[in-house]
Amino acid sequence: MNLDIILDADPEWDSNIGWDELARSAATAAIAESAFPQLADGPRNVEISVRLAGDDEVRLLNAQWRGKDKPTNVLSFPMAEGQELAAASAEGPELMLGDIILAHGVCEREAAEKHVPIERHAAHLMVHGTLHLLGYDHSDDSQAADMEAREVRALARLGIANPYTLEAHA
Numbered sequence: 001m002n003l004d005i006i007l008d009a010d011p012e013w014d015s016n017i018g019w020d021e022l023a024r025s026a027a028t029a030a031i032a033e034s035a036f037p038q039l040a041d042g043p044r045n046v047e048i049s050v051r052l053a054g055d056d057e058v059r060l061l062n063a064q065w066r067g068k069d070k071p072t073n074v075l076s077f078p079m080a081e082g083q084e085l086a087a088a089s090a091e092g093p094e095l096m097l098g099d100i101i102l103a104h105g106v107c108e109r110e111a112a113e114k115h116v117p118i119e120r121h122a123a124h125l126m127v128h129g130t131l132h133l134l135g136y137d138h139s140d141d142s143q144a145a146d147m148e149a150r151e152v153r154a155l156a157r158l159g160i161a162n163p164y165t166l167e168a169h170a
Contacts, residue, residue, distance in 0.1 A: 003027060004094070009052035012104045017119050019096035023050045023100075026072065029154035034134045038089040045094040048133065051101040058103035070077040071103045073110055074125040081141035085134060100129035115165065124163050127154045 005023045014125050016120075025077045027048050031039050046099065051057075055071035063069040065077070079098040088095050102125055113122035131147055131154075138144035 004047040013052040029157040030130035032128045033150040033154040042089040049099040055105040076129040097133040
């Protein structure tokens with residue numbers, strides 16, 4: 001796959017963790033479990049921007065774009081339309097999938113509550129965000145079940161247990 005991850009991390013994100021490789025692995029796994037696996041071996045370069053930010057930045061973005069004045073764990077801003085994704089196996093310019101932004105404090109608190117390392121929880125959020133970039137949503141029960149199943153399969157590719165089961169939180 002010609003996947004370019006453009007990653008920018010605030011200092012509060014541990015620089016000893018290989019965030020670039022984690023983001024690449026998470027995005028690759030999500031793409032493989034999507035309706036667009038051809039993105040993985042097509043002739044076009046694919047780009048995702050990943051921003052590892054602080055809660056304040058994510059709160060501002062969440063307020064501006066979603067009308068919710070609070071930080072959230074992950075925000076996704078898709079740039080490609082469904083028809084572009086479906087046609088991505090053809091030659092063409094780089095396909096910009098979009099932006100994923102994680103909030104450090106929220107991510108860290110959720111990881112602690114789940115008793116998992118922050119990088120494992122961040123990988124889950126990056127898979128989740130990538131699926132949003134690929135057009136998946138969880139606005140109704142049917143869509144939520146489909147998206148969750150794809151997340152679980154993508155995480156399994158990364159050796160990460162199903163985060164939605166009680167056993168995964170122990």
